[in-house]
Amino acid sequence: MQATLRIIGRHGLDGVTHRAVATQAGVSLGAVTHHFGTRDVLIEAALQFALAREVGRLRALALGLQGKAFEVEAWIDALVDFYVSELSQEAETHIACYEAFLAAARQERYRPVVAEWFDTWRQSAELALKAAKSPNSRRHAEVFVSALIGLLFRQLATPRASFRREAKAELLELVASLIGRK
Known part of the structure; x- marks a missing residue:
């Protein structure tokens, strides 16, 4: 799955072939075609793998913070x-x-894979914003996730050394405005 994701990251969905994945993963072409009969099945499995990984990490992050006195900055x-x-x-x-x-x-x-992805991001943000006393944690989580996705996309497209500092400041400012703190 990692090999497929690397290919998608480098060449887009059109770059995914059974042969390319086998080469990238260092396995036989037969093994890939046996487990993933079509290119679409291979791509969907890789996206599901990425989703499961991201979902697990976001949930672990949210749960790790939930056990402590919640602070927006943390x-x-x-x-x-x-x-x-x-x-x-x-x-x-x-x-x-x-x-x-x-x-x-x-x-x-x-769409179902991506919808689940966005829903997990929103749920994680909603938990945090609810703990931060947001008057509308669901709607605010949607806005927060949109901003986060945009910041991450911008960093991937045009990397900046100042990303950590700038992203923290921008997200803190956004959350403060959403929950009514200055």
């Missing part, structure tokens, strides 16, 4: 630090995620 710090690490180590996987978003815009079969 949540933003942990979230941004998590993504700084992710983007430096797994950029191609995250680029593959954005490819999945585009694929869902074009093809309905990818």
Whole structure:
């Protein structure tokens, strides 16, 4: 699955072939075609794998913060630090995620995977914003997730050394305005 995600991150969905995945993964072509009969099954399995990974990490982050006295700044710090690490180590996987978003815009079969992804992001943010006393945690979570996705996409497209500092400041400012703190 990682090999497929790397290919998607480098070449888009069109770059995924059984042969390319086998080569990238260092396994036989027969093994890939046996487990994933069609290219679409292979792509969907890779996207589901990425989703499960992201969902698990977001939930672990939310639960880790839930057990402590909630502080918005600690949540933003942990979230941004998590993504700084992710983007430096797994950029191609995250680029593959954005490819999945585009694929869902074009093809309905990818929409359930992407919808679950967004829902998990929203649920995680909603938990944090509810703890921060947001008057409308669900709507505010939607706005927060949209901003976060945009910041991550911008960093992938045009990397900046100041990303950590700027993203933390921008997200803190957003949350403060959403929950009515100055």
